[in-house]
Every structure is written in structure tokens, then in C-alpha cells.
Amino acid sequence: MKYLYYPGCSLEGTSAEYDISTKVLLESVDIQLTDIEDWSCCGATAAESQSHLLSYVLPARNLALAEKMNSSNQILVPCSACYLNLKKVEEAIKKDKDLLGKINTVLAEEDLVLKGDMIVRHLLDVLSKDVDIEEIKEISHNKMAGFTIAPYYGCQCLRPFTVFDDPEEPHSMDELIRATGAELFEWDMGGQCCGASNTSTKPEAGMALVGKILKAAKGADAILTVCPMCQMNLESSQKKISHKEGIDLEIPVLFLPQFLGLAMGKTQNDVRLDLNLSNAGKLMKARV
Amino acid sequence: MGQVSNERLLEQTETVKEMIQTCIQCGTCTASCPNNEFMDITPRHMWRLLLTDHADAVFSSKSFIMCSSCYYCTLRCPRGLELTHAMSLLKQAASKLKLKQFQRSSLFYEAFLDSVKKHGRVREMEFMTNYFISMKNPVIPFAYASLGLKLMAKGKVRPEFPFGGKGKLTALFKKVAELEG
Ligand code: SF4
Numbered sequence A: 001m002k003y004l005y006y007p008g009c010s011l012e013g014t015s016a017e018y019d020i021s022t023k024v025l026l027e028s029v030d031i032q033l034t035d036i037e038d039w040s041c042c043g044a045t046a047a048e049s050q051s052h053l054l055s056y057v058l059p060a061r062n063l064a065l066a067e068k069m070n071s072s073n074q075i076l077v078p079c080s081a082c083y084l085n086l087k088k089v090e091e092a093i094k095k096d097k098d099l100l101g102k103i104n105t106v107l108a109e110e111d112l113v114l115k116g117d118m119i120v121r122h123l124l125d126v127l128s129k130d131v132d133i134e135e136i137k138e139i140s141h142n143k144m145a146g147f148t149i150a151p152y153y154g155c156q157c158l159r160p161f162t163v164f165d166d167p168e169e170p171h172s173m174d175e176l177i178r179a180t181g182a183e184l185f186e187w188d189m190g191g192q193c194c195g196a197s198n199t200s201t202k203p204e205a206g207m208a209l210v211g212k213i214l215k216a217a218k219g220a221d222a223i224l225t226v227c228p229m230c231q232m233n234l235e236s237s238q239k240k241i242s243h244k245e246g247i248d249l250e251i252p253v254l255f256l257p258q259f260l261g262l263a264m265g266k267t268q269n270d271v272r273l274d275l276n277l278s279n280a281g282k283l284m285k286a287r288v
Numbered sequence B: 001m002g003q004v005s006n007e008r009l010l011e012q013t014e015t016v017k018e019m020i021q022t023c024i025q026c027g028t029c030t031a032s033c034p035n036n037e038f039m040d041i042t043p044r045h046m047w048r049l050l051l052t053d054h055a056d057a058v059f060s061s062k063s064f065i066m067c068s069s070c071y072y073c074t075l076r077c078p079r080g081l082e083l084t085h086a087m088s089l090l091k092q093a094a095s096k097l098k099l100k101q102f103q104r105s106s107l108f109y110e111a112f113l114d115s116v117k118k119h120g121r122v123r124e125m126e127f128m129t130n131y132f133i134s135m136k137n138p139v140i141p142f143a144y145a146s147l148g149l150k151l152m153a154k155g156k157v158r159p160e161f162p163f164g165g166k167g168k169l170t171a172l173f174k175k176v177a178e179l180e181g
């Protein structure tokens, strides 16, 4: 299987381990990724807070570049915020030809044209729908048996576009986790919000949401995420929040492909557990 | 509101008012909002104020900038209103009108987009530095300092921008500004 790949800014900077582990994992299940050439930032939530048209043009530029490559018509995106932004354009231009016209007027500045042939897929969508779960089972040989794992989805891979999972009670990670031999941690925080950039701009509000999630995860051996910002939020302030709440809330947080990679025999170095801000190595230490 | 008249605010919030015309004030949006305890005016109340032309009250509160775009309200609103988008439009209005009390968020977004415009991608260090400089607030950076140090220790903060392709999106930004007037 072949997909075009949109890593997004976080994956080439602060979340390099998400990028690396995604590639390592997909390679081992025979999925080929090709970077969208000269891709640029999707605008995150910043564009939408400043200009309506810009919030469409920035992701659209990348869709247009992808179309130009004439290879796959599917774009795989690991970052939930990027996914939402790219998906937003895919959906909007199906109905709103006026908007498509405006976007193309702007893209003409770079001699780009957007037709609307691309299908935007979240990494979790591809892992849970396109990858043969039996293959993961076979290769992993119950390697993760004994662990109880809490899946954290966050918001933007689930909502507002409900493409591959239930936006209120998500389950797409369940089978993937069980396929490794691990047990599923039952909780209802999987689809709750971590506060997004509030943790930077309005720390008090952001930390409160992260605190709720970490508290609910007590009893799990690790939390898995599928979004660089969720990951950063859940990992980066565990000590501070533990101190504030007066209980130990430290817990390993791993990107889903890091966990699946480990289950399938990759080393901690292959999936770069050393780059995680939480004590992710602790999870595997229990093993050796 | 002081700096800007209610008329001017109403002008800027016309689109939002239209969008939420059919609100039945059921309160589902408020109940679904993870940030509601940090809002002085609840989302439901905000829609009511906009519908009754009290835009000044909406902008005297900071409720809408607390929105973290989780899309729960949009998902659950029984009238199918695009509430997360409505929140963004309010953020856009606050930034356009350069309202003082929202300066902090506006500057954050501006610094971010500035980095995108220049490099095509976000250069995290530059974006944070610009943000702090434009805030002229020496205390706030300390809140980030610990995260910054953690990231640096992991070699995750790159002082040099990776390649970045032709990058620069100035032409696109200019055209957008032209079209939006
Ligand atoms: S959402 Fe974040 S990671 Fe994705 S392209 Fe935009 S800035 Fe980069």
C-alpha cells in the first residue's frame, strides 16, 4: 500500500519520535510513505483565529502539492490538528465551489491548482482500517501481555469529522492494543480534551484538564496518544500537576506507533523512547 | 467596552449572529464544554447576548478565548450549529479590532503565523521568542522556561530551521489579505 505523507511541523521538531516510530511501524506492515514535496504548515488553530480564507488556503496548498505528485490519492497524517485542517478543506470544497474558486485565486500566486481529488486519512484511521490486525497479532506474539493500556484519542481526530470512529465513545485503538497481548484500560476520558494550546496561553485552564485525564488514568501502565499536542500536554507537566494535586500522577505516555512498534519487536531505540518527556522507558524496563 | 462602540462590535459579529439564529437556549453547548468552569459567561449565555445585540458584553468577557476547539458543542448542538467555528469568528473579530484584553492571544497567533509566512513551516523557537518580545512581559517566559529546557535537553529545539523548501508564503498571505479586504 502507498500513501502520500504529511508530517506537519511538530513531527519534524518537538515530536520527532512520532515521525520516526510511524515510519518504522508502517514499513514493517508494508506501507510505503512518500513525503508531499515542499509541504508547508497547515496553520494549526492560529490561522482560523486570524483569517477565514487563510485557514483554508494554508492546508489547501498542501493538497494541491499532493495532487501534483500524481502518485497516491490518499494522504496519511499523524497529527490530529493537521488532519482536521486538511480534512476541512477536502470536505468544504466538495460543496462550496465559490470557496474553491477563491482558494485557487490565491494558489495561482504559486502556480498551483486545487482540484479536490485527495482523501485525507488520519494515521489511526489507516492503522485500524487498512492494516491486517492478524499480522500485528502474529508478529507481536503477545509481547505486551501483562500491561494495561489507556487509549487517549483527544478531540480533533474524532470531531467534527466523524470518519473512522465514534466521536463520543471512540474504540478504534481497542483491537490494536489487544492485538499486542495487552489489556485495555477501561475509562471514559479517551475522547476528552486536553486543552490544546490553552496549556501555553491559559495554563490554569489547560492544566486542570490535563490533571483530570492523568487522574483518571491511575491504574493504567501507560497512556497512548495519536496527536503531538495531546502527547506534549499529557507528558510535559506531570511533576508539576502531581505536586499541585498532592498525588503521584506520573505515567509513561507513548505515541501509538511507538507502542505497536515495540510490540512488534522493534527496539526502544528504533522508536526513540528516549525522546519522550515522560518516563516512557520505565514501561519496558519492567520487561527485562 | 470603552475602546470600541457596541455598533462596531455588532458589525463584526453579524455573521456569528446569523449562524446562531436558531439557537433554542437548551444549554447543551455549555454542559459539553470542558472549559466552562473557566468562563465567566457560559457559551449558551453568550449566544443569547449576541442574539439580543449585546456584543459589548460578549467582548467584556474572555469566554470565547478559552475555547480549545474540542468540537463537543458542535457535535452535540441539537440545532446543528457550528459553534466551534463561531468561537473562532469571535477570536478573529477580537484580533481585527485589536481589543486590548485579547492582546495576549492575538499576539500568540500572530507570532505563529509570522513564522509560517516566513519559513513555510513553524520554527518553534522563533515563534516563542517573537511572542514573548511582542508581549513585553518578562514574567511569562518563566512559565515556559521549564518546558523549553526539557525540550532542549532532548535535542528537540532546533535553533536552525530544517530545510524548509522554497518555503516563504508571503505571496499567498498577501493575496489572502487582498481578497478579504
Ligand atoms: S497543526 Fe501543528 S504540526 Fe500540524 S502543520 Fe500545523 S503547526 Fe505544524
Ligand code: SF4
Pocket (backbone or CB within 6 Å): A080, A081, A153, A154, A155, A156, A157, A192, A193, A194, A195, A196, A227, A229, A230, B068, B069, B070
Ligand atoms: S486533545 Fe487537545 S491537542 Fe489533542 S486534538 Fe484535542 S485539543 Fe488537540
Ligand code: SF4
Pocket (backbone or CB within 6 Å): B022, B023, B024, B025, B026, B027, B028, B029, B030, B043, B044, B047, B076, B077, B078, B079, B080, B081, B083
Ligand atoms: S447547544 Fe445549540 S441550541 Fe443549545 S444552547 Fe447551545 S447553541 Fe443553542
Ligand code: SF4
Pocket (backbone or CB within 6 Å): B029, B032, B033, B034, B035, B043, B066, B067, B068, B069, B070, B071, B072, B073, B074, B083, B084, B087
Ligand atoms: S469547542 Fe470550544 S466552546 Fe465548544 S465545547 Fe469545545 S472548548 Fe467549549
